[in-house]
Amino acid sequence: MTEPGRHRPVRPEEIEALRPDSLEARLLGKRATMGRRDVSRSAQVSLLSARKFWHALGFPIVHDEEAVFTEADLLALKAVARLVREEELDEETALAMTRAFARTTDRLAVWQTQLMAEALAPVEIEAALDEADARAVPDLIAAEASALKLADMADALEPLLIYAWRRHLTAAISRMLADADPESASQGVRRAVGFADLVNFTGLVRRMTERQLAVMVQRFEALCTDIVTAHGGRVIKTVGDEILFVTIDAAPAAAIALDLVDTMAEDDLLPDVRVGMAFGPVLSRLGDVFGTTVNRASRLTSVAPGGGVLIDDALAAGLASGSGFETTALRRRTLRGIGPVTPSELRRAAGGRRTNPGEVHQ
Numbered sequence: 001m002t003e004p005g006r007h008r009p010v011r012p013e014e015i016e017a018l019r020p021d022s023l024e025a026r027l028l029g030k031r032a033t034m035g036r037r038d039v040s041r042s043a044q045v046s047l048l049s050a051r052k053f054w055h056a057l058g059f060p061i062v063h064d065e066e067a068v069f070t071e072a073d074l075l076a077l078k079a080v081a082r083l084v085r086e087e088e089l090d091e092e093t094a095l096a097m098t099r100a101f102a103r104t105t106d107r108l109a110v111w112q113t114q115l116m117a118e119a120l121a122p123v124e125i126e127a128a129l130d131e132a133d134a135r136a137v138p139d140l141i142a143a144e145a146s147a148l149k150l151a152d153m154a155d156a157l158e159p160l161l162i163y164a165w166r167r168h169l170t171a172a173i174s175r176m177l178a179d180a181d182p183e184s185a186s187q188g189v190r191r192a193v194g195f196a197d198l199v200n201f202t203g204l205v206r207r208m209t210e211r212q213l214a215v216m217v218q219r220f221e222a223l224c225t226d227i228v229t230a231h232g233g234r235v236i237k238t239v240g241d242e243i244l245f246v247t248i249d250a251a252p253a254a255a256i257a258l259d260l261v262d263t264m265a266e267d268d269l270l271p272d273v274r275v276g277m278a279f280g281p282v283l284s285r286l287g288d289v290f291g292t293t294v295n296r297a298s299r300l301t302s303v304a305p306g307g308g309v310l311i312d313d314a315l316a317a318g319l320a321s322g323s324g325f326e327t328t329a330l331r332r333r334t335l336r337g338i339g340p341v342t343p344s345e346l347r348r349a350a351g352g353r354r355t356n357p358g359e360v361h362q
Contacts (some may be wrong), residue, residue: 018147024070026151034069036062041079049091053077056098058106068324100286108161116146189284191246192253192298192315194277196224196260199306201241204271217241219269227259242301246282246289250318253277254325256350257309265307273309274302277346279315292338299335300343309346316344321354322347 016022025031034042040050053076054062062068080098083089089097121142162187179189198204198220205213217240224243228235233247233256247253257275278300280293296312304310311319316327328345335341 010077014148017151018144023147023151027154028070028072030071032068032070034074035067036064036069039069039074039077042074043081045077045081049081050077052091052095053080053098056095058099058102064210113146113150116150117142120145120149176247178248181348189282191248191282191293192250192277192279192318193282193289193290193294194253194257195242195244195245195297195301196257196273196275197242197301198243198264199272201271201272211260214267216269219267220264223263223267223270226247228256228265231256231259236287244289244294250279250315251322253279253315254309254319254346256310257311257346258325261307261309274301274304274306274312275309275314276302276304277309278312279318280312296335296338296341299338300341303333303335303343311346313342313344315344319346 017026019025021031035129036050038046040047077159080094084091084094100338121139126256130254189315191198208216220241222241224238228245231252233245236244236246245256247256257277260273260275264270276297276299278293278297281291281292300310300312311327316329319325319327326347326349329342332340
């Protein structure tokens with residue numbers, strides 16, 4: 001009997017379904033039968049415009065004689081061309097929108113294939129990987145099982161993807177309108193920006209197997225995401241041992257930072273975390289944030305002690321009128337690339353309550 005969450009080896013009659021053209025037909029609707037000229041002619045766009053669209057999707061150059069395009073590719077190109085033709089968008093903006101979809105869904109697809117391969121890896125392979133470095137790709141049994149499983153689930157997962165995008169689009173529009181309000185627009189976009197990174201991560205890399213590191217990083221990212229979103233913050237990005245998050249107000253940022261410190265300290269798998277935060281104007285671009293405020297938060301993180309939180313004076317001032325937090329100004333110091341800063345140590349006030357992200361999601 002197959003263990004829950006695992007998968008039997010692929011049967012011989014299922015091998016045909018794993019061929020690239022079979023998977024392509026299953027996921028994209030039909031097999032690839034058209035070349036570059038066929039698609040551009042049918043979509044009534046120039047070869048140059050078709051090539052720009054294909055590159056914006058993140059795919060390499062193809063030769064005219066290669067039949068690599070499907071009906072789905074043609075429909076997508078027609079949809080983008082229609083937006084430009086009807087002057088809903090200029091070509092540059094349409095390609096930028098396409099690039100945004102492509103970069104996001106590329107990471108999503110890779111992430112999901114890895115998750116599925118891990119979930120379906122045979123037990124004996126899992127045991128072996130606990131004692132040795134993980135390979136760059138899963139074993140053949142898990143890879144084949146994952147391919148079939150994901151192809152089976154694609155139609156069921158697609159509505160969730162659309163729902164998540166519309167939900168996040170709604171939230172993004174709301175933030176944009178709030179930032180553009182006359183009362184706040186004069187100050188620009190202002191955010192509390194925080195970095196949290198794992199202490200002594202470089203030393204852990206030398207001592208742990210790749211498999212163990214992957215498990216640790218995945219747990220770190222999952223816990224951080226739960227904590228940040230529980231307080232209404234946004235995870236901007238994660239890079240291995242570090243996470244960048246933002247909030248609109250100071251108090252949620254403080255709650256996030258202290259919950260991160262407490263949660264990591266109590267977790268047997270993860271080392272301590274240190275957090276640096278700053279408040280001020282930021283430049284938001286391509287889903288990321290930039291500017292002096294971001295740099296200041298990063299530099300504060302690099303000098304924060306393990307298990308500690310350092311904030312700049314602007315964030316400390318924003319917390320002064322609230323309750324639940326205490327700040328202690330430290331000696332003035334010069335941060336590389338930033339200049340003189342008077343950091344403050346952030347702590348939870350006596351009687352202050354920690355938020356359990358699990359409670360928020362129940």
